[in-house]
Amino acid sequence: MSSFGPSSFLLDDYLEKLPGATFRKLYQQPSTAFAIFRRMLPPLAKVYVQALLYSPTPLTTNDIELWTRPEGKGTSNRAIARLRSLHIAQLSQSTRAKKAQDIQLTANFKKSLRLALEGGGSHNSFGVPSTLPTDPKIHIQYLDQWAGRIWQDILYYVVNSVPMKANESGGRHGSGGGGPKRAVRELLKMGGLVREGAGGLVQISEHGFNFLLQEANAQVWTLLLLWLEAADRNKALAKEQGTDITGTAIDNVEMLSFLFMLASLELGRAYDTSALTETRKNMLPALADFGLIYIDRDRPQQYYPTRLATTLTSLSTMRSVSASIDAATKKTPGDAGSLGADSTPTAPADENGGIVVETNYRIYAYTSSPLQIAILKLFCRLHMRFPNMVTARLTRESVQEAIKEGITANQIIDYLVAHAHPQMRRAAAARGTTVIPPTVMDQIRLWQLESQRMQKTPGFQFKDFESVEEYRQLAEYATEIGVLVWKDDRKGTFFVSKVEQIREFLKARKKGN
Amino acid sequence: MPRAIRGVLIECEPAIKSILIHIDSTQLNNDAIIEDLDETHLMVKEQMVKTLQARLDEKLKETYRVEVPLDDSDEDKGM
Numbered sequence: 001m002s003s004f005g006p007s008s009f010l011l012d013d014y015l016e017k018l019p020g021a022t023f024r025k026l027y028q029q030p031s032t033a034f035a036i037f038r039r040m041l042p043p044l045a046k047v048y049v050q051a052l053l054y055s056p057t058p059l060t061t062n063d064i065e066l067w068t069r070p071e072g073k074g075t076s077n078r079a080i081a082r083l084r085s086l087h088i089a090q091l092s093q094s095t096r097a098k099k100a101q102d103i104q105l106t107a108n109f110k111k112s113l114r115l116a117l118e119g120g121g122s123h124n125s126f127g128v129p130s131t132l133p134t135d136p137k138i139h140i141q142y143l144d145q146w147a148g149r150i151w152q153d154i155l156y157y158v159v160n161s162v163p164m165k166a167n168e169s170g171g172r173h174g175s176g177g178g179g180p181k182r183a184v185r186e187l188l189k190m191g192g193l194v195r196e197g198a199g200g201l202v203q204i205s206e207h208g209f210n211f212l213l214q215e216a217n218a219q220v221w222t223l224l225l226l227w228l229e230a231a232d233r234n235k236a237l238a239k240e241q242g243t244d245i246t247g248t249a250i251d252n253v254e255m256l257s258f259l260f261m262l263a264s265l266e267l268g269r270a271y272d273t274s275a276l277t278e279t280r281k282n283m284l285p286a287l288a289d290f291g292l293i294y295i296d297r298d299r300p301q302q303y304y305p306t307r308l309a310t311t312l313t314s315l316s317t318m319r320s321v322s323a324s325i326d327a328a329t330k331k332t333p334g335d336a337g338s339l340g341a342d343s344t345p346t347a348p349a350d351e352n353g354g355i356v357v358e359t360n361y362r363i364y365a366y367t368s369s370p371l372q373i374a375i376l377k378l379f380c381r382l383h384m385r386f387p388n389m390v391t392a393r394l395t396r397e398s399v400q401e402a403i404k405e406g407i408t409a410n411q412i413i414d415y416l417v418a419h420a421h422p423q424m425r426r427a428a429a430a431r432g433t434t435v436i437p438p439t440v441m442d443q444i445r446l447w448q449l450e451s452q453r454m455q456k457t458p459g460f461q462f463k464d465f466e467s468v469e470e471y472r473q474l475a476e477y478a479t480e481i482g483v484l485v486w487k488d489d490r491k492g493t494f495f496v497s498k499v500e501q502i503r504e505f506l507k508a509r510k511k512g513n
Numbered sequence: 514m515p516r517a518i519r520g521v522l523i524e525c526e527p528a529i530k531s532i533l534i535h536i537d538s539t540q541l542n543n544d545a546i547i548e549d550l551d552e553t554h555l556m557v558k559e560q561m562v563k564t565l566q567a568r569l570d571e572k573l574k575e576t577y578r579v580e581v582p583l584d585d586s587d588e589d590k591g592m
Binding site: 460461 | 515517518519521522524525533547548550551556562566569573
């Protein structure tokens with residue numbers, strides 16, 4: 001089974017690959033325009049959008065340059081590059097000033113964002129709340145628990161597929177649902193997060209390791225993007241077989257804009273499914289499998305977005321790895337009843353996964369969560385297991401094994417820090433040192449260096465410039481937009497990680513001369 | 514117009530670089546390295562990176578050994 005490259009795991013990369021026509025369709029929805037504005041833009045780009053939004057005439061790039069200090073030119077160029085790659089703004093040769101370009105928002109984006117801000121229109125883009133009576137037992141906490149459980153099942157499926165884990169009776173502690181739905185499992189396999197090893201045993205892959213250590217929001221997007229790509233692929237297959245393919249592109253756009261719409265809904269509120277298009281209705285069961293929406297069995301005409309959905313477009317990384325895992329592990333069905341209030345402040349160390357790291361690389365983890373133990377197992381050698389604690393040790397082999405699987409030293413350290421025992425934090429604060437003993441952190445990094453002797457960057461080398469001036473300008477531009485990796489002024493050659501904008505710059509430069 | 518060449522930039526220590534060049538010339542028919550850029554950088558063909566990395570690991574295994582760190586002898590003393 002072929003898998004998608006890791007590059008497609010980020011929303012940014014996925015969006016950048018979409019053609020301009022797709023963006024035009026996407027931006028017909030105010031909720032999409034708004035979500036992209038909220039989530040995908042750096043602060044300076046937001047300022048530009050706001051300035052351009054109600055400007056009757058296009059501004060020139062010269063105007064915009066005046067708004068930033070000379071030393072901020074790089075940031076400004078990157079912001080504009082971002083706006084262009086997302087098809088939010090377009091540049092054209094200015095009619096008024098020489099050597100300058102007009103910049104303006106694309107028509108659909110402008111219209112939609114205005115609509116989103118001002119209200120009005122009959123687009124129903126922000127969902128239609130259900131007018132039917134709702135079940136009082138479905139409240140925010142209930143939804144949080146439900147979504148947390150689904151997500152934990154998915155995470156646990158990914159970790160539990162570590163082969164060593166399989167002989168541990170395969171006990172699925174605390175997750176009554178029997179693991180994620182088959183469709184979700186297929187998706188994880190197809191996305192290369194897990195792979196089928198010998199004997200049909202499922203194994204975690206390096207993408208899977210990275211997936212686990214991502215923050216929750218990124219995890220959700222990873223899964224959703226895999227799903228979108230799978231849908232794309234199925235369409236392509238259907239096309240090859242000559243079946244009806246009308247509306248292929250629409251579907252893709254529909255799916256994406258529905259996700260953006262979900263993000264704008266209100267947590268704990270019921271929405272009306274009858275206001276959805278056919279495509280969107282078809283998406284509902286899958287989204288429920290992911291834990292993004294909840295549908296009450298008795299009231300199928302209503303759907304509730306969960307926290308996983310409503311935080312899709314929040315830019316903040318409030319929910320770290322630890323928070324996501326805590327959220328997931330805390331909400332096992334076993335203690336669902338006892339979970340009265342948010343238990344974060346009073347939660348015992350056991351639930352926060354109090355990890356103690358000693359200077360001799362020993363680890364004591366006060367936890368009984370199988371998810372957390374399984375994660376520890378990814379980079380430690382486990383020694384003993386007690387009812388409320390496991391002991392483990394970081395060894396050169398265990399860390400290098402993890403690094404070979406694509407985990408970075410920093411991810412390991414971050415994980416240990418995020419899950420450190422409160423006692424570790426107190427001691428560290430008292431001594432004024434890092435939470436994890438510095439020797440251990442250094443050693444983990446050194447182990448990584450040992451096995452990573454080459455730093456690899458794919459990209460393009462530019463050479464054979466016509467003049468020194470040409471080289472200098474281009475290298476400068478590449479530095480500004482942040483793609484320059486290496487250069488040699490003497491030889492007149494440099495290496496960049498991305499080529500598209502350099503090409504455009506070259507073309508524009510040629511015209512200018 | 515300048516030329517743009519697709520490839521992978523490899524950054525490594527000079528010692529590793531010379532091993533890579535040696536591997537390229539003796540085992541891979543000079544087919545992997547596009548250009549020797551400077552002390553610590555090489556341009557390598559994208560499809561050859563994996564092979565090169567594997568050969569390097571092999572080579573290093575022959576020459577490079579780290580003493581076993583920290584045995585767990587005191588493990589049974591508990592906490």
